[in-house]
Amino acid sequence: MSLTEYHLLSVLAEEMNMRKAAERLFVSQPALSQRLQNIEKQWGIALFIRTQKGLTLTPAGELVVKFANEVLAKSEQVREQLQSLESKVYGTLKIACASIVGQNWLPQVLKRFVSKYPHAKISLITGWSSEILKSLYDGEVHIGIIRGTTDWRSKRIHLFKDSLYLVDKEIQQMEDVLETDRPFIQFKSDSNYYQEIQDWWQQQFQTAPKRTIVVDQIETCKQMTINGIGYAILPAITLTGMEEDVYKIPLLDSEGVAIKRDTWLLGYDAAFKLRQVEAFVEIVHEYLESTPNAFL
Structure with missing residues (x-):
């Protein structure tokens, strides 16, 4: 019937x-x-x-x-x-996010999202940008947030740029790097970021650091730096709330322009038509408008 x-x-x-x-x-x-x-x-x-x-x-x-x-x-x-369903957001929002963004930027955005859309669920994985792209290609997530340049050919949204700094408790001028015996603390990252730092260093100093310590996580690198073990090159996204007695020297290119790193939100066109993805993008734009100078 x-x-x-x-x-x-x-x-x-x-x-x-x-x-x-x-x-x-x-x-x-x-x-x-x-x-x-x-x-x-x-x-x-x-x-x-x-x-x-x-x-x-x-x-x-x-x-x-x-x-x-x-x-x-x-x-x-x-x-x-x-x-x-037209006014409420249901379903699971599947995100893959670069670890550094997942630790320092994304939580504030997700806080707004779950507050406005309590019926939605979130699935989040973090890793290197190269791993995020693989998750997108494999269809494991709706959207990905990556660092650096990308040749993604479907939809992408630029989120922000953040400056790179040489950070130390003792070094106050870039020229002092050549004189110090303190170790350069590096963290493992995808090849894109690592190569960017290598190119800048070679252009700036034309010689390798005297001493180097390599760690597996950027947070470990940061903590070793603010505790005076050595100096590091860190993006501004990680430096919010750091102690005042840590010096931050901006990295400049050959023309004296500050070197910045891009962060992108990527996904296939079909994913951006999902209501939970649309709602998340709306929240992202609202958050960016409310914090326009967060990582200058």
């Missing part, structure tokens, strides 16, 4: 009169009578008894009309839920 037929039975049970029911349903009495006969044929039993005074429900009719009303009520609930 269709919802229209369930509605017909419900109206008949309320009116118990063919003429009044026909008027409510905007059909003729003969047409209504024919439709009722077809419904009763489907159930294989009489649902109404016709009399000169009107209609009377049979025991079978009472059961079927009760069922019809339950179906109509459930249908209305589903319609309301479908309509609410």
Whole structure:
């Protein structure tokens, strides 16, 4: 049976009169009578008894009309839920994010997102930018947030640039790097970032650091630096809230322009049509507008 037929039975049970029911349903009495006969044929039993005074429900009719009303009520609930999907955000937002962004920028954005869209769920993985791109290519996530340059050919949104600094507790001028015996603390990263630092260093000093310590995480590198073990090159995104007695010297290119690193939000066009992705992008734009100079 269709919802229209369930509605017909419900109206008949309320009116118990063919003429009044026909008027409510905007059909003729003969047409209504024919439709009722077809419904009763489907159930294989009489649902109404016709009399000169009107209609009377049979025991079978009472059961079927009760069922019809339950179906109509459930249908209305589903319609309301479908309509609410246009204003509410459901589903899981799957994000792959560069670790440095996941630690220092993304939490504030996600805080706004879950506050505004409490029905949405979040799946988050972090790693190097090269790993993020693989997750996108493999279809494991809806969107990815990466660092550095990219040749991504589908949709991409530029999030922000942040400057690079030489950070130390003792070195106050870039020239002092050649004189110090303090170690240069480096953290492992994807080849894009590592090569960028190598090119700058070679152009700036034309010689390798006297001593080097390599660690596996940028946070380890940062903590070793602010505790005076050595100096490091760190992006501004990691430096918020650092102690005041740490010197930050901006990295400049050959033309004296500050070197900055880009952060991008990437995804396939189809993913950006998902409501939870649309909502996340809206939150991202709102957050960027409220913090325009966060990493200068």
